Amino acid sequence: MSKFTRLGNQLYTGKRSIDFVGRKWTWYAISAVVIVAAIVGLSVRGLNMSLEFTGGTQYTVTVSGSASQSLADKVRNAVGDSGVEAAADPTVTTSGAHNLIIQIKSVSTSENNTVLKTITSTTGAKADDISQDHVGASWGKEVATKAIQGLIVFLIAVTIFIAVYTRQWKMSVAALVALAHDVIITVGVYALVGFEVSPATVTGFLTILGFSLYDTVVVFDKIKENTKNLRATKRSFAAACNLAVNQTLVRSINTSIVALIPVAAILWVSAVQLGTSTLKDLALALFVGMAAGAYSSIFIATPLFVQLKAREQEVVDSERRAAQRAKQVDPYAHVPSFAEGMEVEDNGELPVEADQPDPQPFRGRTAPQTRGPVRDSGAAGRPQPSRQTRSKRAK
Amino acid sequence: MARKTSRPGRTLGVFFLVLAIAYGLVALGGSWKPELGLDLQGGTRIMMIAKGHPSSDAMKEARNIIDQRVNGSGVTAAKVTTQGGNQIVVEIPGKSRDDLVNEVSQTAQLRFRLVACQSTCATSSTSGSSSGVAGTGTAGGTGATGGTGATGGSTGAPRAALGFDHKATTKAAEKAKAKKKQQKAAAAATPTATASAAPSAAASPSASATPSTSGTPDQKNDVSVDDAVAFMNNPPADQVTKFDAYTCPTSGAPTVEDNPSQPLITCDASGVKYLLSPAIIEGTQVSDASSGIPQGSVSYVVTLDFHSAGRKAFADATGAIAGTSQLFAIVLDGQVISAATAESRISGSAQISGSFTQDSASALANNLKFGALPVSFDKENGISHTTVGPSLAGNQLSAGLWAGGIGLLLVMIYCLIYYRGLGVVVIGSLIIAGASTYAMVLLLSKSAGFTLDLPGIAGLIVAVGITADSFIVYFERIRDEMRDGKSMRVAVDAGWLRARSTCLAADGVSILAALILYIFGAGDVRGFAFALGLSTIIDLVVFFFFTHPMIKWLSHFKFFNRGHRLSGLDAEALGVDRITVGGRA
Numbered sequence: 002m003s004k005f006t007r008l009g010n011q012l013y014t015g016k017r018s019i020d021f022v023g024r025k026w027t028w029y030a031i032s033a034v035v036i037v038a039a040i041v042g043l044s045v046r047g048l049n050m051s052l053e054f055t056g057g058t059q060y061t062v063t064v065s066g067s068a069s070q071s072l073a074d075k076v077r078n079a080v081g082d083s084g085v086e087a088a089a090d091p092t093v094t095t096s097g098a099h100n101l102i103i104q105i106k107s108v109s110t111s112e113n114n115t116v117l118k119t120i121t122s123t124t125g126a127k128a129d130d131i132s133q134d135h136v137g138a139s140w141g142k143e144v145a146t147k148a149i150q151g152l153i154v155f156l157i158a159v160t161i162f163i164a165v166y167t168r169q170w171k172m173s174v175a176a177l178v179a180l181a182h183d184v185i186i187t188v189g190v191y192a193l194v195g196f197e198v199s200p201a202t203v204t205g206f207l208t209i210l211g212f213s214l215y216d217t218v219v220v221f222d223k224i225k226e227n228t229k230n231l232r233a234t235k236r237s238f239a240a241a242c243n244l245a246v247n248q249t250l251v252r253s254i255n256t257s258i259v260a261l262i263p264v265a266a267i268l269w270v271s272a273v274q275l276g277t278s279t280l281k282d283l284a285l286a287l288f289v290g291m292a293a294g295a296y297s298s299i300f301i302a303t304p305l306f307v308q309l310k311a312r313e314q315e316v317v318d319s320e321r322r323a324a325q326r327a328k329q330v331d332p333y334a335h336v337p338s339f340a341e342g343m344e345v346e347d348n349g350e351l352p353v354e355a356d357q358p359d360p361q362p363f364r365g366r367t368a369p370q371t372r373g374p375v376r377d378s379g380a381a382g383r384p385q386p387s388r389q390t391r392s393k394r395a396k
Numbered sequence: 397m398a399r400k401t402s403r404p405g406r407t408l409g410v411f412f413l414v415l416a417i418a419y420g421l422v423a424l425g426g427s428w429k430p431e432l433g434l435d436l437q438g439g440t441r442i443m444m445i446a447k448g449h450p451s452s453d454a455m456k457e458a459r460n461i462i463d464q465r466v467n468g469s470g471v472t473a474a475k476v477t478t479q480g481g482n483q484i485v486v487e488i489p490g491k492s493r494d495d496l497v498n499e500v501s502q503t504a505q506l507r508f509r510l511v512a513c514q515s516t517c518a519t520s521s522t523s524g525s526s527s528g529v530a531g532t533g534t535a536g537g538t539g540a541t542g543g544t545g546a547t548g549g550s551t552g553a554p555r556a557a558l559g560f561d562h563k564a565t566t567k568a569a570e571k572a573k574a575k576k577k578q579q580k581a582a583a584a585a586t587p588t589a590t591a592s593a594a595p596s597a598a599a600s601p602s603a604s605a606t607p608s609t610s611g612t613p614d615q616k617n618d619v620s621v622d623d624a625v626a627f628m629n630n631p632p633a634d635q636v637t638k639f640d641a642y643t644c645p646t647s648g649a650p651t652v653e654d655n656p657s658q659p660l661i662t663c664d665a666s667g668v669k670y671l672l673s674p675a676i677i678e679g680t681q682v683s684d685a686s687s688g689i690p691q692g693s694v695s696y697v698v699t700l701d702f703h704s705a706g707r708k709a710f711a712d713a714t715g716a717i718a719g720t721s722q723l724f725a726i727v728l729d730g731q732v733i734s735a736a737t738a739e740s741r742i743s744g745s746a747q748i749s750g751s752f753t754q755d756s757a758s759a760l761a762n763n764l765k766f767g768a769l770p771v772s773f774d775k776e777n778g779i780s781h782t783t784v785g786p787s788l789a790g791n792q793l794s795a796g797l798w799a800g801g802i803g804l805l806l807v808m809i810y811c812l813i814y815y816r817g818l819g820v821v822v823i824g825s826l827i828i829a830g831a832s833t834y835a836m837v838l839l840l841s842k843s844a845g846f847t848l849d850l851p852g853i854a855g856l857i858v859a860v861g862i863t864a865d866s867f868i869v870y871f872e873r874i875r876d877e878m879r880d881g882k883s884m885r886v887a888v889d890a891g892w893l894r895a896r897s898t899c900l901a902a903d904g905v906s907i908l909a910a911l912i913l914y915i916f917g918a919g920d921v922r923g924f925a926f927a928l929g930l931s932t933i934i935d936l937v938v939f940f941f942f943t944h945p946m947i948k949w950l951s952h953f954k955f956f957n958r959g960h961r962l963s964g965l966d967a968e969a970l971g972v973d974r975i976t977v978g979g980r981a
Contacts, residue, residue: 009872013879059479070785095785096441102784136485137459137478151916158908166901201851204924208858211909211928215862215902219869222898252865252872258810259868260861263803267854270799271792279435279788280796283854291861380882382889 009251015244022243025304032182032301039189046192051090051199051282054145056138057106058113061096062120063130068095072124076101079123085112090197104136148203152210156180159214166218167225171309176217179302183213183293190289201279205286212260213294216253217302223249224303231315237323238316242307246299257295264288404945411941415828418835422842430834431490431841433849434475436793438785439489445779446482446771458771459484487784489847506679507656508746509672510624510713511723511735512631517639517671621712624673627659628722631671635659639671664732672725672732676713681706687757690747696757698748707743715741728760788850796850800857807860815871816964817956821946822867829863829938836930852927859931862906866939870895874947875965884957884965888947899939906932 011017021028064072077093080103087106096102101124108116113133120131160177164170187209191198223245227234234241268284310316422428431437446455455478462484466474474488631639644663656675663669684701702710713724718740725735726748734748752760773779808826812819833856840846873895877887910929914922950956959966 009875010879013876068785073785092787094438094787097782097784100782134480136480137455139475139477147916148913148921151913151921154916155909155912158912159905162904162908166904201854203921204851204855207909207913207921207924208855208928211906212862214905214909215865218902218905219865219898222901226894248876249872252868255814255868255872256861256865259807259864260858262806262810263800263857263860266803266806267796267799267857270795270802274795279850280792280854283851287854287858380886380890382886 012247012250015247018243018247019250020243021246021299022239022304022307025308028300028304032186032297036182036185036189039186039192042189042193046195048188048192049195049197051197051202052092052104052106052136053139053200054198055106056136057087057104058108059134059136060101060103060105060116060120061132061134062101062103062124062126063099064101064124064126065130068097068099068101070095073101076103076120076123079119080105080116083115083119085115087112088116107135155210163214163218163221167221169225169310172221172224172306174309175302175306176214176221178305179217179294179297180210180213182297182301183209183290186293187286187290191286194285196282196285199279199282201283202286205283205290208287209290209294212291213297216256216294217298220246220249220253220298220303221306224306231319232322235323235326236319238310238319239307240323241319242303246303250299253295253299257291260291261288264291404948407941407945408949411945415832415835418832418839422835422838425838425842427838427842430837431845431847433847433852434487434489434784434786435788435849436786437489438783438787439487440781441784442486442488442779442781443479444484444486444773446484447774448771450482450771452478452481454771455482455484462486489849490845506682507675507727508677508710508713509660509675509725509727510628510717511670511725512628512659512673513636513639513671514723514735515668517631517636621676621709621716624676624713625716627673628717631659635661635671639669642669644669660727660730662727662730662732664735668732670725670732670735672727675727676724677702677706677709681709685761687752687754687761695749696752696754698752698757698761700746700748702745710746711741711743714738733760792850793853796853796857800853803857804860807864811864814964816962817950817960818871818947818964821943821950822864824946825867825938825943826860826863828942829934832934832938833859833931836934840930846926847923849923851924855924855927856931859928859935863931863935863938865902866895866899866935867943869898870939870943870947871964873898878965884959885951888951892944892947896940899936903932903936 008017012019062076066072073093073095077091080088080091080093085105085108087108092102092104094102103120105116117128117131120126121128156177160170160173163173163176167173184206187206191202196202224242227236227241227245227248228238231238231241236244264284264287267280268288271280271284446458450458459476459478463474463476466476466486466488474486476487477485479485639661642661644667656678659674660672661669662672681702682700683703683706685698687696687698689696690699701707715738717724718738721737723735723737726733726746736749748760804826808819808823811822815822837846837848841848870891873891874884874887877890878884882890907929910925910932913925914929954960956963956965
């Protein structure tokens with residue numbers, strides 16, 4: 002753990018730095034592969050919509066004894082294991098004292114018979130005790146339309162919010178691209194795994210939207226801070242952004258761990274212990290979405306933002322200055338300074354090591370930059386008085 | 397700022413006080429378990445069978461309206477489905493929600509009509525007025541109203557009975573009621589009716605109301621205001637006959653067929669009967685409805701806003717009766733709720749006043765806002781309700797809670813290892829956030845009908861991650877500041893300023909999401925948005941009023957500000973040579 006902390010320190014000071022911004026094409030390529038896989042999965046397998054969306058068949062069973070919760074659980078398991086795909090995740094409730102209501106997706110006649118047989122054998126009810134009905138979708142088009150409407154308004158509002166908060170509309174664009182990235186991946190994984198899309202899943206997707214943007218905003222906040230005074234920090238814009246990501250990296254990792262642990266626990270328990278459940282649908286959406294959200298805010302949103310800004314004059318200037326500074330060689334770098342135990346020849350001539358590169362660590366003196374703005378450290382929490390030359394002082 | 401942060405103890409104290417008050421309220425409420433959702437504890441299942449053969453579009457629309465009604469408060473999480481072509485099934489969490497059965501099946505057909513006659517009917521034209529008095533005289537013995545009718549006759553309009561008549565007419569009506577209990581059908585055959593019918597029939601050729609009633613069926617719903625005004629001024633003879641013969645039932649709402657294109661004879665709650673013109677405005681024209689006590693008033697009113705067509709019709713109607721003492725009536729489900737005069741042309745919103753309580757006013761407003769149902773249900777045997785069990789297997793809740801618990805434990809362990817001493821603050825904050833959330837959930841269960849379903853529970857567990865992020869941002873900031881060589885006490889303040897803005901921005905996004913999804917969402921989405929907003933706000937509150945003061949307070953201890961090895965702020969963890977120690981520390 003302390004190693005991790007040390008890594009955090011090095012990332013903060015810039016001693017160690019992962020080049021997130023520079024190697025953007027690598028990250029883009031990784032995402033592209035995943036997204037293509039997701040889209041392929043989506044178009045080939047499609048989404049497995051639950052009966053809340055599609056409607057289905059409802060069986061009302063009058064049982065001879067009392068309709069207890071344990072009987073409902075038993076029927077749920079039996080119908081779920083009956084081998085009929087549409088009945089894989091049935092909804093079973095007790096209704097009144099003597100009725101069971103079983104809802105499954107629409108089935109063919111032969112499948113219907115299988116389900117009926119399962120119900121009769123589990124409950125002991127006769128065929129006459131079962132009535133069959135068609136149920137409509139409780140999550141109709143209208144609900145979905147409204148949710149999408151809300152989504153669009155939300156996206157517009159968030160775009161404006163980020164643009165106003167950071168004063169850079171390009172951050173909004175980058176954040177939205179990252180968001181789309183997360184949603185496509187999550188939906189794709191859903192299609193690939195074949196989990197059912199239920200209202201709980203939609204809820205999970207909505208959580209992802211919030212989480213993805215939340216994560217991006219935190220990283221962008223640091224970028225905003227680091228690039229506020231580019232001239233003073235003497236970094237190029239891209240380098241400043243990269244440093245910001247590195248500085249928030251520890252936080253990103255920690256947050257992801259903390260957020261994903263409970264979700265992973267739910268996913269594990271529900272998928273392994275329970276088999277089919279609403280809980281599983283929700284947990285998978287959350288797990289994939291949150292992981293993608295953490296990834297995209299670092300690997301997609303930030304490089305994209307830097308790319309979007311690359312043409313701006315201010316950014317171009319900062320690059321130029323940084324390049325200039327890199328070329329600038331410390332004029333005193335190779336002037337030897339005296340150190341204790343230094344080899345000095347008697348005749349006063351210095352030993353000449355013409356061709357050999359100096360294996361010794363750098364011993365020259367580091368000359369201070371000739372000029373550069375002096376910043377307030379802010380440690381005192383208030384601006385410090387400064388003494389101007391006499392000619393500039395207020396009379 | 398400085399003043400606030402310099403007294404962390406006080407902030408903490410106030411915070412705990414508020415939390416204690418919240419729990420006090422919970423204790424007053426008396427239930428320590430939140431209302432669980434339909435999937436976890438079952439609920440009431442209401443099955444409604446529509447009359448006739450409604451189209452599937454009408455059923456869908458009805459489904460949506462009912463969904464809006466039961467989920468109007470956004471947190472009930474009721475489930476509404478159509479079934480078998482003509483049934484609507486509503487499942488509401490909680491065992492004893494019988495009160496909702498009425499509200500759900502309430503048809504709430506609201507119409508605006510003009511009042512042709514109130515209590516008594518004097519036929520309009522001057523020539524027929526004397527015979528009109530004779531007619532009403534036989535019906536109820538109301539000589540006084542006959543007088544009013546005569547004065548009204550001079551202006552060419554039948555005046556509605558004025559306030560002072562009310563008692564007399566009601567008494568008269570009661571007398572008549574005592575005589576014959578049957579209403580319409582029986583009354584039509586009585587000799588008094590025929591007696592009054594003759595003179596008004598003589599007057600009817602001048603009345604232009606007949607074409608208006610016959611012209612309505614091809615229009616979809618309401619007649620034009622002009623036709624209704626014509627009807628009001630000159631009610632056709634056959635309607636007057638029926639009206640005279642009609643008596644109000646002694647108790648309860650009148651059972652009348654409320655056909656919008658036909659005139660209507662009905663009563664209000666106090667038993668005053670009305671002859672009303674065909675409807676000029678339908679309930680579907682209502683765009684918004686709200687209830688409240690207007691300034692300078694003492695009783696509740698329901699305020700209505702119309703869509704543009706309805707607004708125009710309302711303005712025209714009030715314009716037509718402005719200045720006269722003629723009335724327009726607001727009719728809900730065939731019963732007159734209120735009849736009012738208009739001082740001038742009203743082009744804004746309408747107000748319904750009456751003897752409302754807060755509950756009845758808001759219930760009416762809700763009914764009106766969420767529109768009239770396109771289908772009607774047979775009240776007698778078309779509506780049934782039973783109790784249903786939970787739809788999730790019993791082990792899912794416990795499994796979910798176990799998983800959440802294990803996850804939380806792991807999170808806490810991780811925080812302790814990584815942040816050491818500061819990890820205690822994380823754990824404390826999480827516990828406090830959990831306690832606050834639980835209190836809020838309990839309070840909202842009680843007051844707003846908030847129910848906790850499985851997605852809700854999962855949502856709250858997930859919120860743990862988002863909540864913990866606030867602390868992580870803050871701690872990393874403090875460490876950053878200390879790496880820059882500030883002492884802990886300075887770093888806490890400087891880090892706070894920066895972490896605060898970051899968290900406000902990030903949580904702002906969450907709150908925005910919650911707000912918009914709540915406004916636009918329906919069904920499950922609303923409930924989820926509510927939970928998301930709640931946990932985000934609690935996160936902010938805990939962050940501001942617990943975590944920060946706590947860190948502030950801890951920064952006074954040498955254990956932390958000298959960078960003890962276990963404090964999480966030691967030199968090695970920060971990667972610096974030595975911890976800068978502030979002046980007085």
